[in-house]
Amino acid sequence: MNSTATTDWQIATVTSIHVESPRVKLFTLELPVNTPFRAGQHFDVRLTAPDGYKAQRSYSVSSSPEPASNPTSIELAVELISDGEVSSYFHEAVELGDKIELRGPIGGHFTWSPIAAKPVVMIAGGSGIAPIMSMIRHRSNAAVIKISPMLLMFSARTEADILFSAELESIAVNDPDFNLIIALTRSEEVESDNRSFRQFRRIDRPTIKSALSTLATHPSRSYICGGSSFVEAMANYLLDLGIPNNSVRTERFGP
Amino acid sequence: MINNKFFGRKRAEPARPIPPGQYLEDGFPVLSAGPTQRVDKATWNFSIEIGDDTVGTWTWDELNALPQTDLHTDLHCVTKWSKQDTHWRGVTIDALLANAGIEAPVGFVMASSDGGYTTNVPSADVIDGKGLLVHTYDGEPLEAEHGGPVRLLIPHLYLWKSAKWIRSLKFIDKDEPGFWERYGYHMYGDPWREQRYTND
Numbered sequence: 001m002n003s004t005a006t007t008d009w010q011i012a013t014v015t016s017i018h019v020e021s022p023r024v025k026l027f028t029l030e031l032p033v034n035t036p037f038r039a040g041q042h043f044d045v046r047l048t049a050p051d052g053y054k055a056q057r058s059y060s061v062s063s064s065p066e067p068a069s070n071p072t073s074i075e076l077a078v079e080l081i082s083d084g085e086v087s088s089y090f091h092e093a094v095e096l097g098d099k100i101e102l103r104g105p106i107g108g109h110f111t112w113s114p115i116a117a118k119p120v121v122m123i124a125g126g127s128g129i130a131p132i133m134s135m136i137r138h139r140s141n142a143a144v145i146k147i148s149p150m151l152l153m154f155s156a157r158t159e160a161d162i163l164f165s166a167e168l169e170s171i172a173v174n175d176p177d178f179n180l181i182i183a184l185t186r187s188e189e190v191e192s193d194n195r196s197f198r199q200f201r202r203i204d205r206p207t208i209k210s211a212l213s214t215l216a217t218h219p220s221r222s223y224i225c226g227g228s229s230f231v232e233a234m235a236n237y238l239l240d241l242g243i244p245n246n247s248v249r250t251e252r253f254g255p
Numbered sequence: 256m257i258n259n260k261f262f263g264r265k266r267a268e269p270a271r272p273i274p275p276g277q278y279l280e281d282g283f284p285v286l287s288a289g290p291t292q293r294v295d296k297a298t299w300n301f302s303i304e305i306g307d308d309t310v311g312t313w314t315w316d317e318l319n320a321l322p323q324t325d326l327h328t329d330l331h332c333v334t335k336w337s338k339q340d341t342h343w344r345g346v347t348i349d350a351l352l353a354n355a356g357i358e359a360p361v362g363f364v365m366a367s368s369d370g371g372y373t374t375n376v377p378s379a380d381v382i383d384g385k386g387l388l389v390h391t392y393d394g395e396p397l398e399a400e401h402g403g404p405v406r407l408l409i410p411h412l413y414l415w416k417s418a419k420w421i422r423s424l425k426f427i428d429k430d431e432p433g434f435w436e437r438y439g440y441h442m443y444g445d446p447w448r449e450q451r452y453t454n455d
Contacts, residue, residue, distance in 0.1 A: 007439070007451075007452040007454055007455060044451075046276070047261045049257070049261045050257055050262075053262075053263040054275070054276065055261075055263055056276045056335050057335060058335070085263050085264035089261050094260075098258075099258075100258075101256045106439070106452065107438060108439060109435075228285045228400075232285070236291075239290055245289065245290055245370060246370070248289055249288065252284070252286050252287065
């Protein structure tokens with residue numbers, strides 16, 4: 001683990017804006033300095049108003065850390081939060097070519113590298129998929145012979161709210177060691193045309209118990225990211241099912 | 256760098272100034288690096304160590320039998336939120352040291368918690384009423400998500416220094432990084448000087 005973080009402010013340029021869901025936009029930011037990061041880390045964004053008022057928020061990187069030699073751009077997934085001054089700026093004001101001040105990478109506990117052969121479990125709620133997406137992409141790009149089996153349980157409200165759905169399904173179809181469960185919490189089964197990898201109820205204890213039973217061994221690590229109450233519930237399910245406390249890493253968004 | 260199209264949210268002025276880079280939060284966000292620890296008050300204890308020697312140990316009942324202190328304070332989390340006017344009740348580190356019959360050694364303290372969390376602060380920042388073990392928040396038993404039954408509270412530093420599920424304080428001569436400090440978070444963490452990360 002690194003003992004220092006890259007904490008100098010940089011001025012990045014917005015090179016792509018993609019509407020990923022009704023509430024989430026993906027921003028690709030070109031960094032002026034080669035800034036290696038680890039899958040799961042985040043950056044701090046700082047906005048400064050003409051009157052000097054400043055606001056800072058943290059956003060997880062959703063892009064893969066490769067190529068490690070030239071990571072000069074990062075993708076941030078920004079969810080529009082009601083009354084959110086920074087997220088509303090990104091959603092309503094930011095255009096291609098705009099400059100954004102940021103620094104990072106930050107954090108280091110909620111990170112993963114595809115080096116161990118033991119399975120790993122990912123549980124994401126909503127935009128909590130962002131840091132986990134970086135890990136999944138990192139895994140897909142890994143140039144190692146034996147890649148950790150990965151199980152992803154991803155909770156979203158409706159079909160339209162599933163971030164990265166095509167990419168996740170493509171990995172799940174092509175990689176027998178990547179298991180995907182998408183849990184739609186506000187969607188009736190009959191309303192959806194796409195039933196692959198879907199369940200039409202929230203991730204609950206039976207979901208996790210049954211998913212864990214498909215793994216050859218207990219996961220070496222579990223990563224949970226999402227809203228606070230979601231993470232709390234998921235962590236408690238894992239502990240109840242006998243997953244060791246110290247193998248569970250969490251990242252919590254919001255109150 | 257100015258963002259010309261950014262004006263910030265129109266908001267009421269805080270009751271008191273908040274540190275640079277922070278925003279005011281009405282709720283009480285939960286941020287923990289792992290699962291919420293399940294701590295049983297019946298078997299919980301807290302110890303103070305100096306180097307390798309344990310100089311005092313207190314059970315839940317013994318902690319509650321010590322002089323209690325009420326604290327009205329503001330909280331500042333490195334994830335950018337600040338919360339004003341929080342009310343806590345607990346026992347100062349001074350009271351624990353007095354009960355053990357010792358004075359705080361000069362140097363540093365490593366706090367350790369259930370679940371393996373650690374964080375470091377100078378000794379001077381936990382004495383003279385600056386550091387408490389708290390068990391009551393807003394008149395109610397401290398919830399597990401917020402570090403209950405007992406957490407450390409050092410409100411003049413960023414909140415990651417106020418270790419949840421506290422089990423020991425160890426006085427050490429030389430400063431060492433704790434859990435987040437090893438990942439590049441600041442060794443001291445003064446919110447008013449915006450000491451978020453190592454070189455801030």
